[in-house]
Amino acid sequence: MTRRAIGAVLGVVLVGLAGCATPTSHEANTSAMPEGFVRLSDVSPDIVQEIRYAGEHNFVGRPVTGYDAPECWLTREAADALGQVQSAVKAQGYSLKVYDCFRPQRAVSDFVEWARDPADDVTRAEFYPRLAKDQLFPLGLIAEKSGHSRGSTVDVTLVPLGSSASPTWQVGDPITDCAAPVGVRFPDTSIDMGTGFDCFDPLAATADTQITPEQQANRGILVAAMEAAGFVNLPEEWWHYTLKDEPFPDTYFDAELG
Numbered sequence: 004m005t006r007r008a009i010g011a012v013l014g015v016v017l018v019g020l021a022g023c024a025t026p027t028s029h030e031a032n033t034s035a036m037p038e039g040f041v042r043l044s045d046v047s048p049d050i051v052q053e054i055r056y057a058g059e060h061n062f063v064g065r066p067v068t069g070y071d072a073p074e075c076w077l078t079r080e081a082a083d084a085l086g087q088v089q090s091a092v093k094a095q096g097y098s099l100k101v102y103d104c105f106r107p108q109r110a111v112s113d114f115v116e117w118a119r120d121p122a123d124d125v126t127r128a129e130f131y132p133r134l135a136k137d138q139l140f141p142l143g144l145i146a147e148k149s150g151h152s153r154g155s156t157v158d159v160t161l162v163p164l165g166s167s168a169s170p171t172w173q174v175g176d177p178i179t180d181c182a183a184p185v186g187v188r189f190p191d192t193s194i195d196m197g198t199g200f201d202c203f204d205p206l207a208a209t210a211d212t213q214i215t216p217e218q219q220a221n222r223g224i225l226v227a228a229m230e231a232a233g234f235v236n237l238p239e240e241w242w243h244y245t246l247k248d249e250p251f252p253d254t255y256f257d258a259e260l261g
Contacts, residue, residue: 006086036076037256043075043104046115047086049093050075051100051192053168055200056110057260060172060189062130069107071261076105081246083153087232093164095213095224100168100193102158102200102242106151108257118145128178129189131203146204152256156251157234158200158242160193161225167192182206194221196241209241 036042043050055061057073077085089099117123118140127136131144139145150156169191179188181202185195193200197214198207206214211223222241229236229244237243 006160029116032120035258037154037258039078039250040076040105040256040258041079041082043077043082043085043101046079046082047089047099049098050085050089051098051162051166051168053102053192054104056106057100058172059174061077062126062203063114064123064126067110067255068113069110071259075101075103075157076154076258077157078154078246078250080248081157084095084155084232084234084246085159087184087236088228090102091228091231092161092224094165097161097194098164098166100160100162100166102160103151104157105154105256105258105260106149106156107259108148108152108255111149111152112149114145115140115147115207126178129199130201132180132182134203139203146240148255150245152222153249153251153254155246155251156254157244158240159225159229159244160191160196160200160242162192162194169193196221196225198241207241208239209236209237 052073052075054070054073054075056063056067057070059065062065084100085099092099118136121136124136127134131139134142134144151158169189172189181188181199182197182204188199191199195215195218197211197218198204205211209226212219214222225241226236231234233247234244235247237245
């Protein structure tokens with residue numbers, strides 16, 4: 004990896020998949036949905052759900068601990084705000100699609116353990132083809148806490164109105180670079196955002212200027228709609244948004260999705 008490329012990736016330190024991770028003063032461990040949380044399907048059933056960590060098509064290559072069901076849980080405030088975004092983008096011919104919502108702390112810990120196992124490198128060709136696995140944790144791309152565990156962070160994209168989730172990826176299917184052009188990388192139903200979801204690559208930065216004008220415009224539509232509803236984008240990941248006035252800013256929950 005060149006010095007310039009490493010420098011670009013270093014911009015993800017302290018954030019990355021973990022998203023604004025800092026030590027917490029309180030962790031809530033429970034086997035039930037936390038109080039104040041709702042199922043997104045009960046609030047906005049028309050938002051497409053493609054919960055990647057409940058299946059095998061993700062950067063660990065298997066279902067993640069804590070994802071016993073492919074469900075999107077959010078705080079009531081975040082779910083209501085996301086419903087506002089859905090109404091806004093539908094008027095423009097789109098629907099939201101969520102990849103991840105509430106993420107149990109046990110899932111974050113699973114990520115950390117995976118990152119520390121150099122032998123488990125089967126997904127590199129798709130999700131981090133230009134990084135060695137042992138760089139992921141030092142660079143902050145994987146961290147011990149995640150904003151997702153507070154319940155008001157969502158990984159989201161736009162799909163054409165009427166679209167569904169992407170085709171189911173099966174073990175043995177081709178593995179292609181997440182930063183490859185549309186038509187080469189995994190056939191996600193998302194409009195072209197320049198990279199796939201969970202792409203550990205500088206091109207995934209929301210304001211990256213090396214992507215095409217169309218891809219920049221697509222990201223801009225999502226940013227504008229999410230910001231209007233009170234969400235803040237993580238600059239290093241075009242898909243990652245947190246509700247600005249989140250109700251549990253210091254609590255990391257560990258309820259198992261089910």
